[in-house]
Amino acid sequence: MEQPATGGAAVQPGVSPAHIHDTDQLLDPVLFSNDNGSYKLNTVPAFSLHLVISTAISIVGIVLAASFPTDRRCDAYFIMLYLRATFWVITYLFDHFVKKQHDNLRMQGYHDFHRETNMQKGIPLQLVSLWNSMLLAVQALIHHFYAENFWEHCAAGWLSPVSYVTAFTVAENLVLAVSHSLYIGNEVT
Numbered sequence: 081m082e083q084p085a086t087g088g089a090a091v092q093p094g095v096s097p098a099h100i101h102d103t104d105q106l107l108d109p110v111l112f113s114n115d116n117g118s119y120k121l122n123t124v125p126a127f128s129l130h131l132v133i134s135t136a137i138s139i140v141g142i143v144l145a146a147s148f149p150t151d152r153r154c155d156a157y158f159i160m161l162y163l164r165a166t167f168w169v170i171t172y173l174f175d176h177f178v179k180k181q182h183d184n185l186r187m188q189g190y191h192d193f194h195r196e197t198n199m200q201k202g203i204p205l206q207l208v209s210l211w212n213s214m215l216l217a218v219q220a221l222i223h224h225f226y227a228e229n230f231w232e233h234c235a236a237g238w239l240s241p242v243s244y245v246t247a248f249t250v251a252e253n254l255v256l257a258v259s260h261s262l263y264i265g266n267e268v269t
Contacts, residue, residue, distance in 0.1 A: 121193075123181050123201075124267055127260045130174050130204060131253075137163050138253040141246030148242070154234035157242040164215065164245065168208055175205035200263045204256060211252040218244055 140163065144156035178201050186194040222241050223230060234240055 121181055121185055121267060123178050124264050126174060126177055126181075127264055130171065131256060131260045133167065133170060134249075134253045134256050137167055138246070138250045141242070141249045145240070145243045145246045153240050153242055154230075157234055157240070157245065160242055160245040160249070161219075164212060164249065168212055171205050171208040175202065197263065197266055200259070200266065203259045203263075207252065207255060207259065211248060215245065215248050218248070 137160075141160050144159060148156040182194055182197065182201055219241075222244065226232075230241075234242070
């Protein structure tokens with residue numbers, strides 16, 4: 081026995097209109113990537129350049145600490161502080177660029193890669209900010225203990241303030257090298 085046709089938009093029991101199946105996939109949230117195909121993410125050169133800049137600042141610090149004349153060691157100290165401040169600004173811009181690249185990739189549907197590298201992409205800014213905070217604390221201690229004799233201690237050889245800043249910069253560079261290598265390795269594979 082045939083059911084009489086209904087004139088409205090009601091769906092008959094047991095019948096599933098074809099257009100509902102077309103929209104089901106659009107309504108489901110995308111939680112993972114089905115396609116692990118190729119994608120273009122231009123952050124390897126940026127990470128490499130960031131590491132080169134960090135290494136260059138470390139080398140400049142070593143050269144300043146080792147070869148600057150004794151009477152100009154305070155100048156070397158302040159040069160390193162200005163380089164550190166500039167490096168933080170570079171790292172901030174670098175972080176913004178990397179996040180934009182990752183967000184664009186996520187919008188293209190590469191959610192697995194985005195989730196895998198979500199923590200790694202923010203490490204440089206967090207590390208440089210943490211290192212600068214620790215350096216600020218060391219500077220405060222140096223100025224507190226040296227007080228009026230600060231200019232005399234600038235020329236103290238290997239225990240001068242420029243040596244402290246350089247040691248912090250080299251340590252930071254080593255941690256950045258490991259972090260950047262892991263990120264680049266994850267992106268290349």
